[in-house]
Amino acid sequence: MVDLLSVEAWLLPLAQTLLFVTAAPLLSGWVKRVKCRLQNRRPPSLLQPYRDLAKLFGKEAVVAETASPLFRATPYMVFASTLLAASVVPLLAVHLPVAAVADVIVLVGFLALGRFFLALAGMDVGTAFGGMGASREMTISSMAEPAMLMAIFTLTMTAGSTNLSSAIEHLLAGGLVLRPSFLFALLGLMLVAIAETGRIPVDNPATHLELTMVHEAMILEYSGRHLALLEWAAQVKLMLYGVLIANIFFPWGIATTLTPEALAGAAGALALKLAVLAVAVALAETSLAKMRLFRVPQFLNLAYLLALLGMLSHVILEVGA
Amino acid sequence: MALLLAYLAVLGSLFSGALSLGANRHPALLKYGAFPLLGLAGAAAAAGGAEALRSGEVLTSHLPFGLPWLAWQVKVDALTGLFLLLIGVVTVAVSFYGPGYIREFQHGRHSLAALGGFTGLFVAGMLMVVLADDAFFFMVAWEVMSLASYFLVVFQHEQAANRRAAFLYLLMAHVGGLFILLAYGVLAAFGGGFGFEAMRGAELSLLWSSVAFGLAFLGFGMKAGLVPLHAWLPEAHPVAPSHISALMSGVMLKVAVYGFIRVVFDLIGTPHWGWGVAALLVGSASALLGVLYAMVQNDIKRLLAYSSIENVGIIFIGLGLAMVFLGSGHPTLGSLALIAALYHAFNHALFKSLLFMGAGAVLQQSHERDLERMGGLLRRMPFTGFFVLVGCISIASLPPFNGFASEWLTFQSALQGVVLENGVLRIMIPVTAAMLALTGALAAACFVKLYGVAFLGQPRGRRVRHAREADWGMGLAQGLLAVLCLGFGLFPTAVVGTLDAVPQLLFGSGLPHATAEGWLWLTPAGAEKASYSAPLLLVGIALAWGLSWLLLHPRGRRTVRCAAPWDCGFGPLTPRMQYTSTAFAQPIRRVFEPVWKVDEQVERITDKDALRVVGLRHQLQISDRAWQTLYEPAGTAVLGIARRITRLQTGNIRVYLAYSFFTLLVLLWLIS
Amino acid sequence: MSFAQLALEEQAILLLAALILFTSFSLLAQTRIISSIHLFAWQGGLVAATTAMVAFVHHEPHLYISALLTLGLKALLIPWMLHRLVMQLAVAREVETVVRPALVLLAAAGLVVFSYYVALPIERLSPLATRNTIAISMAVVLLGMLMMVTRRQAVTQVVGFMSIENGLFFAAVVATHGMPMVVELGIAFDVLVAAVLFGVFFFQMRESFDSLDVDRLNRLAETGEGEEIAP
Secondary structure (H helix, E strand, C coil): CCCCCCHHHHHHHHHHHHHHHHHHHHHHHHHHHHHHHHCCCCCCCCCHHHHHHHHHHHCCEEEECCCCHHHHHHHHHHHHHHHHHHHCCCCCECCCHHHHCCCHHHHHHHHHHHHHHHHHHHHHCCCHHHHHHHHHHHHHHHHHHHHHHHHHHHHHHHHCCCCHHHHHHHHHHHCCCCCHHHHHHHHHHHHHHHHHCCCCCCCCCCCCCCCCCCHHHHCCCCCHHHHHHHHHHHHHHHHHHHHHHHHHHCCCCCECCCCHHHHHHHHHHHHHHHHHHHHHHHHHHHHCCCCCHHHHHHHHHHHHHHHHHHHHHHHHHHHCC | CHHHHHHHHHHHHHHHHHHHHHCCCCCHHHHHHHHHHHHHHHHHHHHHHHHHHHHCCCEEEEEEEEECCEEEEEEECHHHHHHHHHHHHHHHHHHHHHHHHHHHHCCCCCCHHHHHHHHHHHHHHHHHHHHECEHHHHHHHHHHHHHHHHHHHCCCCCCHHHHHHHHHHHHHHHHHHHHHHHHHHHHHHHHCCCEHHHHHCCCCCHHHHHHHHHHHHHHHHHHHCCCCCCCCHHHHHHHCCHHHHHHHHHHHHHHHHHHHHHHHHHHCCCCCHHHHHHHHHHHHHHHHHHHHHHHCCCEHHHHHHHHHHHHHHHHHHHHHHHHHHHHCCCHHHHHHHHHHHHHHHHHHHHHHHHHHHHHHHHHHHHCCCEHHHCCCHHHHCHHHHHHHHHHHHHHCCCCCCHHHHHHHHHHHHHHHHHHCCCHHHHHHHHHHHHHHHHHHHHHHHHHHHHHHHHHCCCCCCHHHHCCCCCCHHHHHHHHHHHHHHHHHHHCHHHHHHHHCHHHHHHHCCCCCCCCCCCCCCECCCCCCCCCECHHHHHHHHHHHHHHHHHHHCCCCCCCEEEECCCCCCCCCCCHHHCCCHHHHHHHHHHHCHHHCEEEEEEEEEECCCCCCEEEEEEEEEEECHHHHHHHHHHHHHHHHHHHHHHCCCCCCHHHHHHHHHHHHHHHHHHHC | CCHHHCCHHHHHHHHHHHHHHHHHHHHHHCCEHHHHHHHHHHHHHHHHHHHHHHHHHHCCHHHHHHHHHHHHHHHHHHHHHHHHHHHHHCCCCCECCCCCHHHHHHHHHHHHHHHHHHHHHHHHHCCCHHHHHHHHHHHHHHHHHHHHHHCCEHHHHHHHHHHHHHHHHHHHHHHHCCCCHHHHHHHHHHHHHHHHHHHHHHHHHHHHHCCCEHHHHHHHCCCCCCCCCCC
16 A cells, blocks of 8 residues: 655655646647637637736635625635545556545546535525526536446446556556447547536537526636636646546556656657647537537437447457457 | 343333323423433444444343243344444434424424324334344334334324325335235245244245345335335425434434345345346436435425435445345455445435434424525524535535445445456446446535525525524534534545444455555455545645645735625626526426426416516426326225225125124134 | 457457447437438448458458448448438438437447347357457347337438348358358348339338328328328
């Protein structure tokens, strides 16, 4: 088990969480930039998300008079739980001691915890928008979460472990294997990621149109540093899904030793993988229209179906062979 | 020692019941006599149970009651100990909660003597059920439990709906009891005696053991509220006084689970994997339908009752997995699944009692049980609000609280399904796990609804606006349960280590790896497969929270400004603009539409020229499909048969004499 | 032998098999007629690719011919014919209503499990590494039948029928490395003829009923209450 007194056990996760947090706005900036290019607009600087966050942190926070203490605690709660979720996903190095603290099911639980508080905060102020956002968010997530777990179960059944660190280690050791189940799980997980991070076609992070808002409706009452924390948490979550997909399905390049060269190579490989994924997201966001809310269940049904097919093909094609 | 404490507990609760018989004259007797005594009895039960669990020894004894040839046999082992502990803990909380809660009945027409008396009898009955070691004593205790709870359900009998619910409850309890009796009958016939020891030794063919299993599953499942026999539960549990609802939903359902475990895992012996599949299917259906029905309820106590069905479903998923693993020769995995189920049973007792008590506090303070008229209670009842939040997080199975720990264990045992040889099972078990995930996610949505609508936002009705914080004893009871919820979530290793005694007792196989890495690490199937450390997780949350607060929170200037919420520039917001409970559930209702029987009518009211719509009338009625598909046909069939049978009753005395005459002839022929 | 130990080419066959199953699911879920024809073409293409892959792995040159035949016929010619028919009949933009689509997909998943269960004893007999695909091919056949049961449009019924044929052909290829050439040619020709006949049938049906809804065929029953049909 993990030696809790070793420096490595604490330093590595701390460093990687820091990296996660600092790099997340960059990824969002990159997605925005690619999207602008695709839509023939002049893109903002890659650093724009950082500036936005800095601006929000500098501003005074306005809180509704009707809000309860829960409202003010929620941004910290959401940020902390997203951070914790991010800290157990192997980012650059395969060997991550804290992955033993929380496995992938706990990771899903953490995301659910953040969402739970966010939805409550949406209902706290007593406006119509907040309740609307909360209701929609919980509806979407209640279908996305099982699809995600099902896709993840397929992977863990192959890897024989729900510990992300050892699962990726196992997959890396196996080399290139064309598993049908992984293809389906990948597709399913991507759909879930789109739904959970509030991207088009499920939600539009750039709109404040009441008919379509989901995530934005819940955080409508937030301002100043509270809003900054929530925005930042959303960016970390986007990156988290990206890293999860990149490092599980395409584990190549991740460092197996803790030498500087290996880590630098891993950083380069990860940046490349994420950049490609971001381009895919931007392409999808540009070419697809936002769905009606009641088309979203069908979209998530597809994710569920894909995850189920992944499971079926794992058992039928891969176990018996 | 454990046995002595258990006896003390039974006697204490009986005395508490006897003491409250004078409560109609002296209401203080209840507050200063009956409830403290009940609390002591609960403490004794909890201590005895803990002792039995810890030591793992088996104690038996006889009581000089019962049939001449079968004295009541009593036994305390690890399984009994666990359930004694469960009953005891909740009873202690109830004894703190009760005095404050019954204050509103003091000046009413209700008989306090009946309330206190039957409460004592009810607790004693439950304790005796888990102590019983022969079928006869078991059934007597079971009936005491059922009947006492019937009188508690019918306590507020002036409303016809309550009487109807109570009658239905009585009926179902007895139909269920009949099945249990038949199951014992089968076992006793092969084992040659009504003692559990004799039944254990019975050699049953697969057919007969399946019959016994089916009967026990029906009987205990009916009491536990499994789909599709659940429809009585959300009628009966909410109408009882809230601390009784807590006992019924939190504890009595677990007594049914105890009975099921005792019969299937202990008396019948090694379960067949096919039974496990049945339990898995029924459990998954109960979990999913339970939470979906809970989602659309607007009555806070009904919602909680439906959520009990969901949780019992989760427990049966665990039990089903245990049976599948045991039946296919994987005892270690079987004990993992069984421990997950027991763990969840305990957790559910804690958080469901907590939530019922919170709902009771709201009900007592505002006389409101309709979510549509609630709102803003967190500001008015901060302590209750906080404790209910803890309960909601726990029941929504979010880390690091207790609901998550047991669901995590269930997931882990389901993921070990790869080891099974049967390919179809290998597919079915992960799919069940996905159903469990869906249930968990929907439960989160459901409790966001409950908490968000009731405790957050602005009051939607007049009554909740004047709500005040409840009595300190009620707060203490909830606080105790809330602390236990967190404790059971933070130290799963200690819980699993303790629960290990139960599978050791039942099939001699424990979970050696689960706590092998010390108290910090829970590793149910070996460290390389999965691990979970709740204490470190809490440290992580505290660290992340603290660091982000330290680094990002500005100091030295006014940090927040309060202002009116954003109204889009259209003038002030009113509480009626908030999302209601029905509105919150509407998207989910639309997605899972076929599940409910929905009767929705929208009527347009136009002005006299019929040109302009001046108003809309919306009516929505959501009812349980089990009524029309199972209960009503069954009721009609029974009535039809009864009508046929009444033809025997002609009213002519000579015909009756002829019946007696022929009966006599047949009997004489039989004994000759 | 575990999956990871198979050669990459064999893994690719299994991957293609899974994709074929996926196209079957998509066919079930797809309500637009034109899209389902396109999906059917993709399925044909995948079957052809699998055949070519089997030919490559097991050095069975005659399978290359089958692959080409499949590609030409099922991925190109028949879809093209159906496409043209749909255009001529002006039903291209029609959307079918499927009753409870989620339930149909759930049933489909159940059918896959069922075919796995049924195919288990057969698979034990086969020495090939790709024997697990028998369950998949059986599932493709059953899903095609399910599609025919749940759809009313004559065109989608034909697509369902053709995908059954795809499943059968796929089973033959992966389980036994293909049938004798003569049989294969015969079947291919049969399918082609069937496609042509269906085309004629569509026009007849349209003329008689002014619709391609197969439920209207109920009127042909002598006991039916439908009105007299003009010859």
